[in-house]
Amino acid sequence: MSHTGKGFGRREFIGGLAASAAWGCLGPAAGAEKDKPNVLLIISDEHNAGVLGCNGDKLIRTPNLDGLAERGVAFDSCYTNSPLCVPCRLSFTSGKYISRVGAWNNECWLPSPDYPSLPRLMNAAGYESFLCGKMHYDATCRYGFMEIGGNMNRSFMTGKGQRRDPDNLASRPGYSARFKECHTGQGGNIPHDLKVLAGAQEFLAGRKRGGKPFFLLCGLLTPHFPLIAPQSHWENYKGKLPLPEMPAGHLDSLALNYKHLRAGFELVNVPPEITREARELYYGLTQWLDETVGKILMALANSAAADNTVVIYTTDHGENMGEHGLWWKNCMYEHAARVPLLVSWPARWKGGQRRTAACSLLDLVQTIAELGGAAAPADWNGASLCRWLDDPNAPWKDLAVSEYYAHNIASGYALLRAGQYKYVYHTPPDDRHPAQRELYDLKADRGEFANLAAQPEQHARIEELHAALVKELGEDPDVTERRCRADYAKGYGRR
Numbered sequence: 001m002s003h004t005g006k007g008f009g010r011r012e013f014i015g016g017l018a019a020s021a022a023w024g025c026l027g028p029a030a031g032a033e034k035d036k037p038n039v040l041l042i043i044s045d046e047h048n049a050g051v052l053g054c055n056g057d058k059l060i061r062t063p064n065l066d067g068l069a070e071r072g073v074a075f076d077s078c079y080t081n082s083p084l085c086v087p088c089r090l091s092f093t094s095g096k097y098i099s100r101v102g103a104w105n106n107e108c109w110l111p112s113p114d115y116p117s118l119p120r121l122m123n124a125a126g127y128e129s130f131l132c133g134k135m136h137y138d139a140t141c142r143y144g145f146m147e148i149g150g151n152m153n154r155s156f157m158t159g160k161g162q163r164r165d166p167d168n169l170a171s172r173p174g175y176s177a178r179f180k181e182c183h184t185g186q187g188g189n190i191p192h193d194l195k196v197l198a199g200a201q202e203f204l205a206g207r208k209r210g211g212k213p214f215f216l217l218c219g220l221l222t223p224h225f226p227l228i229a230p231q232s233h234w235e236n237y238k239g240k241l242p243l244p245e246m247p248a249g250h251l252d253s254l255a256l257n258y259k260h261l262r263a264g265f266e267l268v269n270v271p272p273e274i275t276r277e278a279r280e281l282y283y284g285l286t287q288w289l290d291e292t293v294g295k296i297l298m299a300l301a302n303s304a305a306a307d308n309t310v311v312i313y314t315t316d317h318g319e320n321m322g323e324h325g326l327w328w329k330n331c332m333y334e335h336a337a338r339v340p341l342l343v344s345w346p347a348r349w350k351g352g353q354r355r356t357a358a359c360s361l362l363d364l365v366q367t368i369a370e371l372g373g374a375a376a377p378a379d380w381n382g383a384s385l386c387r388w389l390d391d392p393n394a395p396w397k398d399l400a401v402s403e404y405y406a407h408n409i410a411s412g413y414a415l416l417r418a419g420q421y422k423y424v425y426h427t428p429p430d431d432r433h434p435a436q437r438e439l440y441d442l443k444a445d446r447g448e449f450a451n452l453a454a455q456p457e458q459h460a461r462i463e464e465l466h467a468a469l470v471k472e473l474g475e476d477p478d479v480t481e482r483r484c485r486a487d488y489a490k491g492y493g494r495r
Contacts, residue, residue: 036126037345038309039215039368040300043135044289045085045189046224046329047315049078049340051286059240061287064294065342068313071351072344073389077358079400079417080317083329083336086136086155087406088316088361093117093135093143095365095380097473098403099480102487105406107158109138109492116377118365119144122215125374132203133196133219145217149199152192152219159492163485166256166410166429169263175274176266176327181226182278188228188285189221193292196220200296204303214305215372218296222289223319225328229284237283243272244322247449251325255436257409257426261330264408268325275322282321310345310371314361324448330404332415332424332438333448337402343367349389357398358417359385381472401472405484412481416469422448423465427481435478437462 049055053062054069055076081091082098090103094110094117101110110117119129123144131145137153147153181188200218207214254262262268293313300306318336320326329336341364344351362382369376370384387394398419405412410429415422424438437453439462444450452458470476 036213036373037347037371038213038305039122039127039312039371040296040309041215041217041312041368042220042293042296042314043089043217044220044222044293044313044315045134046317046319047286047289047340048282048319048321048335049315049338050335051283051319051321052340054342055340059237060283061236062290064290064297065313065340068293068297068311068342068344069352071346072311072342073349073351073353073355075341075343075359075385076354076356077400077417078314078339078341078364079337079358079360079402079415080315080339081360081362081401082403082406083317083331084404084406085316086157087403089135089137092316092361092365093119095121095362095369095376095382097362097381097401098405099473099475099483100381104484104487105161106136107160109141109157109159110143113141113143115143117143118368119215119217121369121374121376122372125369125372126212127215127372128212129215129217130203131217131219132199133217134192134221135217135219148203150195152195156494157492158494159487159490161405161407161484161488163429164260164264164408164410166260166433169259171263171268172266173269174266175268175270178225178327179270179274179278181228182274182281183228184231184234184281184284185228186230188226189224190228190230190288193220193222193289197292197295201299204296204299204305207303207305209304213308213372215368220289220292222292223282223285227278227281227285229281229288233284233287234281235284236287237280239280241276241279241283243276243279244324245447246325250449253451254324255413255424255426255438256429256433257411257413257436258324258326258331260409262325265327265330267327270322270327278327279321282319308347310343312344312364312368313340313342314364315339330406330408332402332404332413332422334442334446337415343385343389353392355385355388355392355396357396358400358419359396360400360402363400399468399472401469403473403477403480405481412477412484414469414473414477414480416465416472418465418468420444421461421465423462423469425466425469425477427477439465 132149366384420443426436439453
């Protein structure tokens with residue numbers, strides 16, 4: 001997709017919003033902005049939803065995020081719409097699945113710089129939208145955000161990508177050099193997040209009562225690699241974390257694409273002692289993240305906006321931490337695809353609540369729009385969580401979809417979570433390699449070690465789940481994979 005091509009631009013988008021407003025679809029009338037809540041959205045990077053005290057981890061020290069859950073609602077089964085930084089964030093920005101906006105990998109942007117987006121929707125509804133921190137945008141694009149705290153989005157997207165030879169699973173004798181970036185210190189992503197903290201503190205301290213409400217997105221990078229954590233934080237976990245559970249023969253049973261992730265990311269030969277130390281450092285860095293979030297929340301508490309601000313915490317995707325022989329993200333196992341989601345607004349929702357059914361970050365997009373009194377375009381994906389937040393017994397779809405078409409794989413794949421089942425469809429890499437399927441009963445198999453897809457008694461369920469996946473995406477993943485490859489071959493023509 002080219003930014004010079006035709007697209008549904010900002011002028012048409014705002015015109016559509018004006019038409020909606022004429023019919024009363026945008027909530028409070030003009031001049032009522034003072035009655036709308038501010039929205040503070042904190043998005044970290046690569047936070048495993050299981051490494052959180054309020055989600056049941058007894059070892060991790062996350063008192064600030066736990067406190068946010070005590071004052072709000074925690075979602076147990078929220079999923080990223082793509083387990084990779086840029087695709088997830090572009091999906092969130094645009095309100096659409098990655099396959100609908102060509103957000104295939106970390107080299108992508110939206111179809112045009114003025115593409116319809118969540119911040120533009122909020123701006124049209126009377127908000128001022130601010131970005132403090134990294135959202136992995138191209139240097140030329142902010143999609144309706146006003147950037148504060150410094151320029152932290154300087155990427156140069158090419159639109160290029162490729163597929164691995166499905167028959168080549170060769171791996172080097174050593175292991176990824178990224179593990180050399182696992183040690184104690186104050187480097188890595190910590191300096192970036194300190195800039196975000198400073199920018200958020202300055203913004204909140206200077207915000208006065210009255211005027212337009214704000215939508216502030218704070219983009220933190222921790223606890224993403226490199227795993228460089230303060231010595232004091234690592235000490236809290238040193239020698240206390242077990243190695244990942246690994247049933248005999250499990251690595252041989254992995255889907256072909258996951259074997260390629262292991263080979264392509266050089267994860268086949270990671271020594272146990274490296275795995276253990278990296279896991280400990282990840283915990284230490286997660287604790288540091290929690291402290292940073294706590295300082296942002298304290299700045300809000302001391303500001304004029306304290307009484308009328310919805311606070312939301314989430315991340316773009318999880319972290320495998322060596323589980324299933326994988327690190328980082330990219331796969332559809334719970335460690336990578338499930339994300340924490342905490343929503344707090346005591347003026348409307350009683351704290352200490354939980355929601356267990358499946359949802360996704362696109363549902364959060366719709367929620368923010370509704371909170372802002374804005375009507376999302378009819379072609380956006382997701383559904384607002386507001387009614388479910390108001391009433392835990394309200395009907396909810398209990399469904400989430402995620403897609404991955406990026407690097408170090410032989411073919412793209414997509415996930416559907418519905419009820420207690422997770423279905424993953426891997427598109428055929430070529431004519432010689434058929435599609436592969438995964439099916440897990442998460443109620444009976446929380447570790448996702450028993451793939452039920454080959455069992456004859458699951459045939460009808462797989463057919464039903466696949467049909468639901470295609471319906472939700474509006475396209476069969478096989479077609480999506482072909483479109484992705486065509487886009488990769490063209491790129492954006494940037495040199």
